[in-house]
Amino acid sequence: MDKAFINFKYVDAIARAGSIRRAAEALSITPSALNRRLISVEDELEVQIFERLPRGVRLNAAGEILIQHIRTQLSDFERVKSQIADLSGFRRGEVTIACSQALLPFFLPEQIDRYRTEHPMIQVCVLPRDRSAAEAALADFTADLAIVFEPIKISDFHPIITVRQEIHAVMDRSHPLARKTKLRLRDCLEYPLALPTKAYGVRWLFDQATEKRNQSILPLLESDSFEFLRMAVRNTDLITLQIEVGLAANETKKSVISRPIVELDIASGLLHFGHLRGRVLSVAAAKFATQLAQVLSERYESV
Amino acid sequence: MDKAFINFKYVDAIARAGSIRRAAEALSITPSALNRRLISVEDELEVQIFERLPRGVRLNAAGEILIQHIRTQLSDFERVKSQIADLSGFRRGEVTIACSQALLPFFLPEQIDRYRTEHPMIQVCVLPRDRSAAEAALADFTADLAIVFEPIKISDFHPIITVRQEIHAVMDRSHPLARKTKLRLRDCLEYPLALPTKAYGVRWLFDQATEKRNQSILPLLESDSFEFLRMAVRNTDLITLQIEVGLAANETKKSVISRPIVELDIASGLLHFGHLRGRVLSVAAAKFATQLAQVLSERYESV
DNA sequence: ATTACTGATGCAAAAATTGGTACACTAAAC
DNA sequence: GTTTAGTGTACCAATTTTTGCATCAGTAAT
Numbered sequence: 001m002d003k004a005f006i007n008f009k010y011v012d013a014i015a016r017a018g019s020i021r022r023a024a025e026a027l028s029i030t031p032s033a034l035n036r037r038l039i040s041v042e043d044e045l046e047v048q049i050f051e052r053l054p055r056g057v058r059l060n061a062a063g064e065i066l067i068q069h070i071r072t073q074l075s076d077f078e079r080v081k082s083q084i085a086d087l088s089g090f091r092r093g094e095v096t097i098a099c100s101q102a103l104l105p106f107f108l109p110e111q112i113d114r115y116r117t118e119h120p121m122i123q124v125c126v127l128p129r130d131r132s133a134a135e136a137a138l139a140d141f142t143a144d145l146a147i148v149f150e151p152i153k154i155s156d157f158h159p160i161i162t163v164r165q166e167i168h169a170v171m172d173r174s175h176p177l178a179r180k181t182k183l184r185l186r187d188c189l190e191y192p193l194a195l196p197t198k199a200y201g202v203r204w205l206f207d208q209a210t211e212k213r214n215q216s217i218l219p220l221l222e223s224d225s226f227e228f229l230r231m232a233v234r235n236t237d238l239i240t241l242q243i244e245v246g247l248a249a250n251e252t253k254k255s256v257i258s259r260p261i262v263e264l265d266i267a268s269g270l271l272h273f274g275h276l277r278g279r280v281l282s283v284a285a286a287k288f289a290t291q292l293a294q295v296l297s298e299r300y301e302s303v
Numbered sequence: 304m305d306k307a308f309i310n311f312k313y314v315d316a317i318a319r320a321g322s323i324r325r326a327a328e329a330l331s332i333t334p335s336a337l338n339r340r341l342i343s344v345e346d347e348l349e350v351q352i353f354e355r356l357p358r359g360v361r362l363n364a365a366g367e368i369l370i371q372h373i374r375t376q377l378s379d380f381e382r383v384k385s386q387i388a389d390l391s392g393f394r395r396g397e398v399t400i401a402c403s404q405a406l407l408p409f410f411l412p413e414q415i416d417r418y419r420t421e422h423p424m425i426q427v428c429v430l431p432r433d434r435s436a437a438e439a440a441l442a443d444f445t446a447d448l449a450i451v452f453e454p455i456k457i458s459d460f461h462p463i464i465t466v467r468q469e470i471h472a473v474m475d476r477s478h479p480l481a482r483k484t485k486l487r488l489r490d491c492l493e494y495p496l497a498l499p500t501k502a503y504g505v506r507w508l509f510d511q512a513t514e515k516r517n518q519s520i521l522p523l524l525e526s527d528s529f530e531f532l533r534m535a536v537r538n539t540d541l542i543t544l545q546i547e548v549g550l551a552a553n554e555t556k557k558s559v560i561s562r563p564i565v566e567l568d569i570a571s572g573l574l575h576f577g578h579l580r581g582r583v584l585s586v587a588a589a590k591f592a593t594q595l596a597q598v599l600s601e602r603y604e605s606v
Numbered sequence: 607a608t609t610a611c612t613g614a615t616g617c618a619a620a621a622a623t624t625g626g627t628a629c630a631c632t633a634a635a636c
Numbered sequence: 637g638t639t640t641a642g643t644g645t646a647c648c649a650a651t652t653t654t655t656g657c658a659t660c661a662g663t664a665a666t
Contacts, residue, residue: 004347007307020644030625035645037623044307047387052644054632062387069383073376080372084350084365323613333656338613340654357612357663609666615659622653629646636639 005077008070010037011049015067016140019056071141075279082282093284094123098134098143100201100271101226102246110249111295115288122284130199138276144285147292149243150201150269159274161293163300165243166268167205168258171233178257185209185265194221194229194240201269202241209266230256244300245271270303271296308380311373313340314352318370319443322359374444378582385585396587397426401437401446403504403574404529405549413552414598418591425587433502441579447588450595452546453504453572462577464596466603468546470508470569471561474536481560488512488568497524497532497543504572505544512569533559547603548574573606574599 010027017023020038024031042049049066050057059067082093099108104126112124129137131151137143139156149165151157169188171177177187189210196203210217221238223229229240234255242258251257273289273296275281281289296302313330320326323341327334345352352369353360362370385396402411407429415427432440434454440446442459452468454460472491474480480490492513499506513520524541526532532543537558545561554560576592576599578584584592599605 004310004344019642021642031643032626032645032647033624039645041307045384045387047391054643055634056643061390065383065386065390069379073379076372076376080368081348083368084348087364087368088350322611324611334613335615335657336655338615342614355613358665359612607666610664612661612663614661617657618655619657620653620655622651624649624651626649627647630644632641632643634639634641636637 005070005074007037007041008073010034011041012067012070012074014038014050014057015059015063017056018058022056075141079280079282082284086283091119091284092121093282094125095145095282095285095288096125096127096143097145097147097288098127098129098137099147100130100134100149101128102149102202102243103147104128105227105230105246106248107245111292115291119284119287122288124288131201138279141276144279144281145273145275145289145292147271147273149271150204151272154272156277157272157274158277158279159272160289161274161296161302162270162272163296163302164268165245165271165300166260166263167202167266168242168244168247168260170230170240170242170247170256170258171238172235173255173257174235175237175239175257177239177259180259183259183261185261188239188261189215189217191237191239192220193217194223194232194238195219196226196229196241197222197224199224202243205267205269206241243269243271271300308373308377310340310344311376313337314344315370315373315377317341317353317360318362318366321361325359378444378447382583382585385587389586394422394587395424396585397428398448398585398588398591399428399430399446400448400450400591401430401432401440402450403433403437403452404431405452405505405546406450407431408530408533408549409551410548414595418594422587422590425591427591434504441582444579447582447584448576448578448592448595450574450576452574453507454575457575459580460575460577461580461582462575463592464577464599464605465573465575466599466605467571468548468574468603469563469566469571470505471545471547471550471563473533473543473545473550473559473561474541475538476558476560477538478540478542478560480542480562483562486562486564488564491542491564492518492520494540494542495523496520497526497535497541498522499529499532499544500525500527502527505546508570508572509544546572546574548599574603 010023013023013027014020014034017026020035021031024034027034038050045062045066047062048060049063051060078093085092108126112126116122116124127137127143131148134143134146134148135151135153135157138146146157169177169183177183177191180187195206198204198207221229221232223232226242226246230242232238233240247258248254273292275289313326316326316330317323317337320329323338324334327337330337341353348365348369350365351363352366354363381396388395411429418427419425430440430446434451437446437449437451438454438456438460441449449460472480472486480486480494483490498509501507501510524532524535529545529549533545535541536543550561551557576595578592
């Protein structure tokens with residue numbers, strides 16, 4: 001185990017756990033030891049970092065400043081290690097990316113596989129996060145990069161590239177609508193719908209489109225899991241929606257297919273790829289970012 | 304003693320000393336202990352930081368990257384401590400300033416005194432440095448701020464303010480030239496001169512002025528110490544040169560007085576005040592910088 | 607050849623850290 | 637009210653880590 005910054009890592013763990021005892025468990029040490037580490041840090045700074053509550057601890061103002069520094073710091077050190085490993089010849093490091101569910105089945109596995117063939121020593125970590133959680137992961141340095149669809153607030157988010165995403169209807173290959181190459185929204189509304197919950201961007205665009213027509217459509221099936229929705233439409237007349245990046249590249253042999261919906265009926269959304277503003281990426285993360293940005297710009301219309 | 308970053312501080316000390324034994328002495332520990340600390344750091348990074356030479360150690364490529372990070376790091380931590388102390392009510396911290404000798408007798412003592420009445424807890428450190436050494440002190444984070452007269456290379460130097468400095472002749476109050484209020488260069492050349500060595504900006508401007516007239520003037524007395532030169536002219540007909548900022552504000556009761564030389568005869572020089580480019584100053588240093596910049600802009604013509 | 611300096615290593619003593627336990631305290635559950 | 641479950645913290649012995657000392661091996665200048 002890494003001994004550098006051990007105290008800072010402990011403080012970070014306490015801040016994340018919200019309790020010394022829980023943090024101690026996560027770190028596999030006794031609460032008393034961790035407590036003394038914290039007190040020794042506070043003594044050195046001559047300032048309290050956490051306020052002690054009956055149910056745990058919480059960062060105070062000084063702690064907020066410190067934790068921000070600690071996380072910047074730890075991330076910077078990763079970058080330095082990455083740089084050093086880089087000039088030692090063999091590339092090492094790790095990249096963590098927070099992204100919408102839509103990227104999980106096809107896009108990211110393909111890209112990571114391609115990336116790993118060039119940089120086999122690099123460890124890639126994928127965190128599925130909804131729109132707000134992805135930004136939170138960037139903010140607390142849990143993730144280096146994020147790909148989010150239709151984010152709510154985009155403060156502190158530095159976009160590398162933003163691409164437009166058409167909405168597609170996803171259905172069984174034997175579905176009546178499968179014969180058409182392009183669908184109208186009204187075609188879809190004649191069939192039962194299986195949609196993501198309102199937390200997701202696709203659903204939000206769908207609700208906007210139906211509101212505009214003064215139709216309030218309730219889906220027959222709702223789920224947080226895109227994978228479940230994709231599986232649910234098999235062998236039924238259900239229809240679900242998905243953005244381009246979440247579709248398989250080659251559908252000829254799949255049991256589930258997709259058809260684009262004309263843009264007049266339902267607006268296309270924006271997929272944002274970027275990192276925390278002001279953050280300096282490690283060599284590993286920067287290379288991965290470059291690859292993703294290139295692929296996205298090749299495949300989709302960038303704005 | 305501060306235990307955080309202890310290993311990084313040790314590495315920094317070794318880098319500065321160029322030898323483990325000498326660094327160990329400076330740190331008041333045994334060379335063996337320090338050596339093992341270094342080895343443990345290198346083991347964690349899985350990279351050598353120093354190349355071992357028969358006469359000591361020297362940073363290798365990886366070490367250069369690391370030492371830069373370490374120094375940024377230590378300086379950042381100072382800034383954070385300063386911020387934390389700031390919101391705790393009582394201000395604490397330290398400011399280190401590298402400056403030309405001319406600032407030592409009057410300007411800096413006055414400014415520091417004023418600064419300390421407002422911020423009594425802040426420790427101020429003054430390092431007299433010639434033009435190149437001042438920039439080196441900024442670069443290796445030894446100093447937060449620098450005031451240099453006519454610097455050679457100004458790369459990585461971020462100027463806060465630059466002011467013009469007239470050259471003055473400094474002499475005993477009974478000197479024949481003391482009757483005049485403004486001097487010509489040829490007046491001065493009729494008397495023996497006591498000048499700084501060629502490393503200093505005033506001397507450089509003087510040499511340029513005399514070269515332009517195809518006169519090569521050799522000073523009777525040369526010294527590295529501005530204070531010595533000022534003392535040397537007392538009760539003699541010697542004349543020395545000094546820039547405005549190095550003169551006493553009120554000369555009426557002094558035994559040594561100064562008279563400006565007309566600008567046509569000897570060009571005025573530039574006094575640069577600034578910090579390392581890209582560096583984020585601590586609260587303490589930033590406040591001091593603001594004060595100095597204000598005073599300089601009030602007293603002298605800024606460019 | 608000699609001298610003076612360098613970094614590295616083995617070993618015992620010293621110092622720091624840890625785990626276990628008990629205690630005081632508070633919010634929630636009963 | 638009382639109980640309960642959870643919290644942070646202090647004390648002490650055991651353990652781990654770090655240190656100082658003496659020594660070795662190597663190199664550059666004398």
